[in-house]
Amino acid sequence: MATTAPPLVNPFREGLSLEGATQPVQLVIFGASGDLTQRKLLPAIYNLCQAKLAPPAFSVIGFARQPMTDDQFRKVLTDSVAASSEVRVRDAAALQQLVECTHYVAGDFHDDAAYATLRDAMQRYDRQYATNGNRIFYTATPASLYGDIAAHLHGAGLVKPGEQPSFVRMIVEKPFGRDLASAKALNSELLTYVGEDQIYRIDHYLGKETVQNILVLRFANGIFEPIWNRRYVDSVQITVAESLGIEGRGSFYEETGVVRDVIQNHALQLMSLVGMEPPVSFDAHDFRDEKVRVVKAIHPVTPADVASVAVRGQYGPGSVAGDRVVGYRQEPGVDPNSITPTYAALRLVIDNWRWAGVPFYIRSGKRMPKRITEIAMQFKEAPHLPFRKAEVETPGGNVLALQIQPDEGVTLHFDAKVPGPSMRIRAVEMDFNYGETFGVSDASPYERLILDCMKGDQTLFDRADGVEAAWAIVDPILTAWASDKDVKFPNYDAGTWGPAVADELLARDGRSWRRL
Ligand SMILES: NC(=O)c1ccc[n+]([C@@H]2O[C@H](COP(=O)([O-])OP(=O)(O)OC[C@H]3O[C@@H](n4cnc5c(N)ncnc54)[C@H](OP(=O)(O)O)[C@@H]3O)[C@@H](O)[C@H]2O)c1
Known part of the structure; x- marks a missing residue:
């Protein structure tokens, strides 16, 4: 007898579409x-x-x-x-x-x-x-x-x-504060004059189509959710790499650095979308409740932990895409002895049932070999390989890579048999590319977010508690680094993937950064 599967609980009741009334x-x-x-x-x-x-x-x-x-x-x-x-x-x-x-x-x-x-x-x-x-x-x-x-x-x-x-x-x-204390002070000042339901804290990353696609991939498809947890996921890597330097904004960057510029906001937003529980709906309250909950579940970094979970870097002279470029300390407006980090890598874990023990590695840097933002879910190896090791050419394992920019898409890496009489195995890719499939150029994030504000939809904006929870994660790192000035910078050449200490951070866990 045929059975009817129960309907999936789909949080996209009204869809994340641009439709909806805007008032004058x-x-x-x-x-x-x-x-x-x-x-x-x-x-x-x-x-x-x-x-x-x-x-x-x-x-x-x-x-x-x-x-x-x-x-x-x-x-x-x-x-x-x-x-x-x-x-x-x-x-x-x-x-x-x-x-x-x-x-x-x-x-x-x-x-x-x-x-x-x-x-x-x-x-x-x-x-x-x-x-x-x-x-x-x-x-x-x-x-x-x-x-x-x-x-x-x-x-x-x-x-x-x-x-x-x-x-x-x-x-x-953005920026909403420069540390936890200033973010709290700004929240309390704003909330004296306007209500939380009137404040739209913008992080333009959330307006990007492919960032919203993380939600659709996870919550509109039935096949990913069962494996989206500690039983199947080995680790997660989030990369926000820029090939540009500081583009003449030396005095701004000296005050900011990579953690305030990218990690506290964009990178932790990405981590929260990957890590959050399915919301009951995409109503602003339901969605942001879940997003904030997972950030609050990130294991707090204590001052004593900083050295073992976070590393910093600053670029020296080098070459990017064939062009010679100066080091950070030679940029206009930068202190020649500056210890402002232009690169950081973090190892974070989420203390909940879904993610306990799964490391989330986050890295962001300037003057990397290329501009790329990617989230890679590395799945655990098959428990037993019935093939002789010599037959495996390039074992890649299973990785689901979500590319946020510049080539928006999703790639599944898996191992396949090389055609021929013997059993040889090689890593291959299955690709979905946004531009090729839909053939339209994205609305800019600002367009989407200004329109959402016109419609009174706060879903893709940060709430006071979310901003503060994100600052609470990075605050001890910023404090420790500000007080420890004995750091040997520069420690990576422009045009490379960051300092050796970042590789060591993963090597300690028996892992390595993806080569992008
Ligand atoms: N630029 C970006 O791509 C970007 C990206 C993300 C976030 N943001 C954030 O957006 C904000 C603006 O950035 P921006 O790059 O546009 O800065 P900007 O080019 O320096 O522009 C600042 C604006 O504020 C006005 N202003 C400053 N002090 C004022 C005062 N006391 N009274 C009246 N007007 C005053 C300036 O007006 P006058 O020129 O008339 O003085 C100018 O129009 C910053 O918080 C930045 O962090 C910028």
């Missing part, structure tokens, strides 16, 4: 003359308008210190759209429509009078564009100003917690 809204960009606004935000807003995803009643107000007229800021908008490689369709009519509802207000973010001017302008444009009092504030400013901006907005009557029926939302850029 006014988008106010703090730091409108800055790099992020010009390179990322304005092209993303244009794309949303061009695709008719932004609401029909919409306006943009740029706010920064530099004096500019509306027309000058509109020129900034058209220039940044013209220069952006992220613009998919060049549509003069859509651009003109956006230009016409774009305005600019000049003022210092510390100055009460500037907020009064902003408030007057917002009220005027709210009437003009019928945006119903709905507002989104985007802080594309130095991070030191975020708390101050919220306080001033509150002082000017432009935000208050939980406003209804109009909505007020605040998108807060």
Whole structure:
């Protein structure tokens, strides 16, 4: 008798699609003359308008210190759209429509009078564009100003917690704090003026299609979940490698370093998506509850552990893609004796039933041989090989590699028989490539995330407890490294895969880094 399989519990009740209602809204960009606004935000807003995803009643107000007229800021908008490689369709009519509802207000973010001017302008444009009092504030400013901006907005009557029926939302850029204490202080300052349900802490990695595909791969397919645990997974490697150096941002990087720049946010986001339990739904609360839970389950790194679970590196001169490049200490704006790490590798474990004993190795570095972000699940070996060892040419074992960038896709590595009369075994790959399969270019992460904010969907944004949990993991490492200045840098050449100590970190466990 045929039996009907019970339906899978699918958390994608409404799908992670871009559909959904957006209400009229006014988008106010703090730091409108800055790099992020010009390179990322304005092209993303244009794309949303061009695709008719932004609401029909919409306006943009740029706010920064530099004096500019509306027309000058509109020129900034058209220039940044013209220069952006992220613009998919060049549509003069859509651009003109956006230009016409774009305005600019000049003022210092510390100055009460500037907020009064902003408030007057917002009220005027709210009437003009019928945006119903709905507002989104985007802080594309130095991070030191975020708390101050919220306080001033509150002082000017432009935000208050939980406003209804109009909505007020605040998108807060990375970095969110520079350690656990400052992240807690910033959370508490912001939460004085706006509610948690109004704060959208952005990590643009979560807006990437392939990062969201980790969730679909895991939770929309029945075949992976049964083996996604300590019984079958030997270890996990997460690599976020950049071939670029610091691109003239020496003073920024000196204050930041690789742990604050990449590991506390992007790399731990990836780890949480791989490690989390299936959420009941992709409702923002359910999803973020699970994501935070797994970060909290990461075994705390104590000061005494740091030397055994974390290593650091800094690049010296070398060559990347055939070009000679200087070492970090020779970059403009960098202290010639700097001990800022440009590379770090961590060995973390998750203390729960699913992952107990499975090491998660995370590495990130600048001036690596290539730009690649990848998560590799290394599965355990078959318990018994009925073949003579000599017949196995290149045993690769089973690896499921999720490529996040630049070639987005999924590859399954497994062993196969080489054709011929004898039993010879070689590692082969089965590939899924996003671009080839779907043939469309991705929406930029900013597009996706700004749209989600317009829709009031916080799923792909960080919650206060998530940010703090991630800082709690890296804080002891940062503290230990800041106090131990006796480090021999540089310890890897530009264009190589990092320092020898990183190899030793895995060699101690009888493992090695994947060659990418
Ligand atoms: N750039 C990126 O790709 C990127 C990526 C991820 C995150 N972020 C984050 O996004 C934020 C902005 O980065 P960015 O690279 O765009 O910085 P930026 O180029 O230095 O721009 C800063 C903006 O803030 C304005 N500003 C600064 N102090 C001000 C004040 N007291 N009053 C009024 N305006 C003030 C500047 O206006 P004036 O020029 O008029 O002074 C400028 O528009 C930072 O927190 C950064 O960490 C940036």
